[in-house]
Amino acid sequence: MSTIVMKFGGTSVADAERIARAARRVVKAKESGQQVVVVVSARGHRTDELIALAQEISPKPPTRELAVLLATGEQESIALMAMAIHKLGHEAISQTGGQIGLLSEAVYTKARIKSIDASRITRELNNGRIVIVAGFQGVTESGEITTLGRGASDTTAVALAAVLGAKVCEIYTDVDGVYTADPRLVPDARKIEQISYEEMLELASLGAGVMHNRSIMLAMKYRVPVHVRSSFTDTTGTLITKENPMMEDIVVTGASVAKNLARLILLDVPHKPGMAARIFGALAARNVVVDDIVQSAFAAGSANMTFTVSNEDLDTCQLVLEELRKKIGLGEIVVDPTIAKVSVVGVGMRSHSGVADKMFATLASENINIEMITTSDIKISTLIPQGEADRALRAVHAAFGLHKAGATKTSKARKSTRKTRKGK
């Protein structure tokens, strides 16, 4: 008998009626002859409310207690979901992260999963039960409750699908799939039918916000097919899966924008071995997540270093740099806190050229100045002023014809450029 993991996000279990609807879907899957594991998030904005409540009590609550508090959101949902399934005449059992032996690192609110003991779940499934698991939470080896970072119920679901060898991990949400761009910003964005793990990973970390980043890394590592779909309709959503030859024909799969970035330029960094290691080592030690980094040396003895961080980390970042300035002798630090990143992603870029060209020409025709360009083999990113971000995204989306189904498929003639790696 095949196993399926169905994960319902906060909006899909927001109230009694929605929980009942999700329960009907779960029962239907069970009645079709599958073993069903359900993962749920906290209802609606419950997690935000709990954080706000904690902050009312103390601006900096102990992280141990915060994890204990936040884990209650998902615990509410599992019990309610199990009740809803019982009412439909099926056997269901709710399980917390601790009960299914989801062991995590000993970091209270951003813990990573270390292992899951599948035996408890398997036993319940073999007894004919539907197992309802609380997302987003685990326990440490010494039994402390942890949470796995905002949005991490997705990660719980994918991890369970991996250990149970599920045939698919379905992510039920309030959108009907992954779009070629955020439909709130680009009205004619289109639902993508199939996307590779790698592309999805790029889009997720570039701000597409559909799924938790780490869940996609796990899915890629363990080859779990993930189906992102709406909990309100029956239409198929987007399948996130391993790369296949058809995907290569599509040069650009999606476009994304990340706002709220800051760019820092360090002038006159001593041009000698070990400088980058010291600077980024010091930032990493303070948990500053650094995005794109560019270093260029143009004069003997000195180099410039440019990089971006999220605005949330900017204060810490500047503090660290000021400390370093005295120690290693940095020149001026130029900060621009109003940067956005617009990117296009597609595995087809590996074998087709002309993508970078088209992207830059599009921004030029919109009179948008590019501050910085970075690339990977399946992505081109441009840093631009935040105020122009939405307009840039729409222009790029239109230029690559992303609003038209299959429009980005290459013609036969262009296929002749295949096999030139890093085509762009």
Ligand code: ASP
């Ligand atoms: N409830 C948690 C959050 O809001 C986890 C999740 O929904 O994935 O971040």
Ligand code: MG
């Ligand atoms: Mg989510």
